[in-house]
Amino acid sequence: MAGANSNIQITDLDFNSIKNNLKTFLKSQDTLKDYNYEGSALSVLLDILAYNTQYQAFYTNMAANEMFLDSAIQRSSVVSLAKSLGYTPKSVIAPTATVNIVVNGVNASTPQLVLPSHTQLMSEAINGVNYTFVTTDTMFADTNFATSTATFPNVQIKQGIPASSSILVNNAVNPTSLIEINNSNIDTTTLQVTVQQSSSNSDYQIFNLADSYLTLDGNSKVYFLQEGIDGNYQIYFGDGVLGQQLSDGNIVTVNYISSSGIAAAGANNFVIMNPINGYSNITVSPVVAASQGAAKETIDSIKFHAPKAFAAQKRAVSKEDYINAIQNNNLGYNFDAVNVWGGQENNPPVYGQVMISVKPTGAYTLTQNQKNLLAKDVIEPISMVTVVPTFVDPDYTYLQLTTNVWYDPKKTNLTPNQLQTSIKNAIASYAATSLNTFNSYFSLTDFNKVVSNVNQSIVSNEMEVKIQKKIYPNLGAPTTYNLEFGVPLAKGFFQSSVTSSPAIQYRDATITSSVIDGVFIEEVPSSTGGVDSISVLNPGFNYIAAPTITIKGDGTGATAYAVLSGTNTIKQIVVTNPGTGYTSAIAVVTPAPGDSTGQAGAVQVNLQGRYGTLRAYYNNTSSVKTTLNNNVGTIDYQSGVITLNSFSPIAVDTPLGQLTVTATPTTTLLSSNYNKIITVDPFDSSAIIVNVYAKT
Amino acid sequence: MANLQKIYSDIDFTFTKKPVTADVALSYDQQAVTRSIRNLLLTNHYERPFNPDLGAGVGALLFEPMNSLTSSQLESTIHTAITNYEPRAILKSVVVSPLLDKNSYGVTITFFLQNATQATTISVILERNR
Numbered sequence: 110m111a112g113a114n115s116n117i118q119i120t121d122l123d124f125n126s127i128k129n130n131l132k133t134f135l136k137s138q139d140t141l142k143d144y145n146y147e148g149s150a151l152s153v154l155l156d157i158l159a160y161n162t163q164y165q166a167f168y169t170n171m172a173a174n175e176m177f178l179d180s181a182i183q184r185s186s187v188v189s190l191a192k193s194l195g196y197t198p199k200s201v202i203a204p205t206a207t208v209n210i211v212v213n214g215v216n217a218s219t220p221q222l223v224l225p226s227h228t229q230l231m232s233e234a235i236n237g238v239n240y241t242f243v244t245t246d247t248m249f250a251d252t253n254f255a256t257s258t259a260t261f262p263n264v265q266i267k268q269g270i271p272a273s274s275s276i277l278v279n280n281a282v283n284p285t286s287l288i289e290i291n292n293s294n295i296d297t298t299t300l301q302v303t304v305q306q307s308s309s310n311s312d313y314q315i316f317n318l319a320d321s322y323l324t325l326d327g328n329s330k331v332y333f334l335q336e337g338i339d340g341n342y343q344i345y346f347g348d349g350v351l352g353q354q355l356s357d358g359n360i361v362t363v364n365y366i367s368s369s370g371i372a373a374a375g376a377n378n379f380v381i382m383n384p385i386n387g388y389s390n391i392t393v394s395p396v397v398a399a400s401q402g403a404a405k406e407t408i409d410s411i412k413f414h415a416p417k418a419f420a421a422q423k424r425a426v427s428k429e430d431y432i433n434a435i436q437n438n439n440l441g442y443n444f445d446a447v448n449v450w451g452g453q454e455n456n457p458p459v460y461g462q463v464m465i466s467v468k469p470t471g472a473y474t475l476t477q478n479q480k481n482l483l484a485k486d487v488i489e490p491i492s493m494v495t496v497v498p499t500f501v502d503p504d505y506t507y508l509q510l511t512t513n514v515w516y517d518p519k520k521t522n523l524t525p526n527q528l529q530t531s532i533k534n535a536i537a538s539y540a541a542t543s544l545n546t547f548n549s550y551f552s553l554t555d556f557n558k559v560v561s562n563v564n565q566s567i568v569s570n571e572m573e574v575k576i577q578k579k580i581y582p583n584l585g586a587p588t589t590y591n592l593e594f595g596v597p598l599a600k601g602f603f604q605s606s607v608t609s610s611p612a613i614q615y616r617d618a619t620i621t622s623s624v625i626d627g628v629f630i631e632e633v634p635s636s637t638g639g640v641d642s643i644s645v646l647n648p649g650f651n652y653i654a655a656p657t658i659t660i661k662g663d664g665t666g667a668t669a670y671a672v673l674s675g676t677n678t679i680k681q682i683v684v685t686n687p688g689t690g691y692t693s694a695i696a697v698v699t700p701a702p703g704d705s706t707g708q709a710g711a712v713q714v715n716l717q718g719r720y721g722t723l724r725a726y727y728n729n730t731s732s733v734k735t736t737l738n739n740n741v742g743t744i745d746y747q748s749g750v751i752t753l754n755s756f757s758p759i760a761v762d763t764p765l766g767q768l769t770v771t772a773t774p775t776t777t778l779l780s781s782n783y784n785k786i787i788t789v790d791p792f793d794s795s796a797i798i799v800n801v802y803a804k805t
Numbered sequence: 806m807a808n809l810q811k812i813y814s815d816i817d818f819t820f821t822k823k824p825v826t827a828d829v830a831l832s833y834d835q836q837a838v839t840r841s842i843r844n845l846l847l848t849n850h851y852e853r854p855f856n857p858d859l860g861a862g863v864g865a866l867l868f869e870p871m872n873s874l875t876s877s878q879l880e881s882t883i884h885t886a887i888t889n890y891e892p893r894a895i896l897k898s899v900v901v902s903p904l905l906d907k908n909s910y911g912v913t914i915t916f917f918l919q920n921a922t923q924a925t926t927i928s929v930i931l932e933r934n935r
Contacts, residue, residue: 150817
């Protein structure tokens, strides 16, 4: 039997390859020759052997794959591997809203009203579904007898339906009192676990989630949380060494909210379902719309976060530690993006602080309360005592993209409108995935590629990029706003490169009772500027007296003088009059009369142009552009900062009071760092404009 | 068969042992091919792993109305199966005749073995038994 093919290849996992390997092996002998004929008994045997080999190979391969976090596919395997890294997968997170609840017509007999926890409210329809929200805490409100009302301010409500389960502790059967919560929609951040003494003794104690094992002892009233094999969450209790062990006869009750997750995000209007203390004339007014909801953590997310959480070891030292700790907070907050940097990177540097910028899911910024809770409950317990967390709100730069597309109508059956819509959707979807986070970048080339790949009929396209800042001005109170665009801005020569929208209202400076509507802000057109500074290229030598500086160029009126150093060289040039109308200029250094030794001094003229001015204007009754204020602010073209000085409109002509300032960048490669986020506003219909033209 | 050199050798389907060597019994040439053809005819499609086309699928046809149409269908099915999966046999004829009173088909397959001068004939009765 020995021969060239007497070794069987064992690396293949495919049925046909395995069978072929067996045939190759059989070729080395001549006792059995019929291995190639499908009807032969040998072929039947080979089929069985190959099938069995493949079955075993698959099984071994799968079992080995499931043993490692990187290759595991089954959720139960991934969860189990994450468990050994000390990571519990995140559950469904209920969206949270804040409302004010006012009870009307309260009579003198009820001086105080109680709003119990889990009081139900019904939301407005979101995508055709009304969701149930519940209050999270019990609240009390004193009656205001003057108005016969009682107000519960800033009531936090979460989407979901209260649910509970309980067991009777029996240590012989279930020594860790493990309770499996058979509800895949549980929001584990809302878990409330109480242990009642017994059926005859109603004393109870509240148990909390164990998060640090260093501080636990046999009396710690904690429970542990894990995800079970079938995807349900399980809670269990200590063994008397790590956490208190429960006694036979104790009754464990678990209360939680069963939520639909992110589906209810955006709900802002609610009605209360039941009377409060018998009063049913109740007004619920929105404060913060429902946000922060999330679906149950996916397998991919667990694979991503578990090793990182393990690497951080519940300590915040590096930037990634902070990001992980914030992303995996146990407050139920959900974030689209988190960025962290040391205060020493700020300009000017702030030492001893860590700067944190967070983009919450479904909102633009965190509320102050959320920031406080994150700092106190999430960061401070694990960060170094000398490092102070400081929250910086994300600074959004919005893009306004205008695309002109030429297409060949013979190569598509789409109507111009359909083509326009699909291009718009492609841009919006690419923007949503590639931008809208920290440390991202906008590349015009990439966007152009996206547009040209939308349809084969597109022949050519060009995109114009403008960048916007959106502010909510303090109405009537002069305030200075610094809008940092983060990129150099283009200067407008024939028309303003800076615009504002919508119209704002200003009080007339002379007749203060009259209001001027239809006011906009624009750049003051300046064709050319004067001399900004003169820098010394070569200080020269042997100057006895300061040489004369003569500025020559296409403008007029610029003058300057030189200052000598102690060593008879030119120290600096002082510009006394910048002059006007220069587009190019040189400065000539002439030794002072009588100075025969001074020589070789050379200087360079820097023209003005770094700064521009903003003005406010309106169109008067005969539609003539009239300047209201010639200097409402400045533009620093180089660093891309627009400053509105003592800006005090009395109204912005939009319901939200939001003012958009649009500028033109000099570059089409924009990047974001620190707390900057570049995004395309999905709620702004003019953010993406697509014009399609048929090629003729 | 007069040829002494055995071209084909297969394990015997009965898995009996040789009396002298106690090794598994083998079948050769004509016997091996005959058994292989029988095996092919009794195999239904999708019966062999990863080879759904293999087999003749005669079982299903035995439950069709017994007439000349079915018998010619049986003929062509058997013909196709042998041509496709038994290259050792050069098929000469397949004759299927309905035995109406016995509720079964008589099948006579005549073929030449590669390199053999004498035809081999297999006669089997196909009968449904459930």
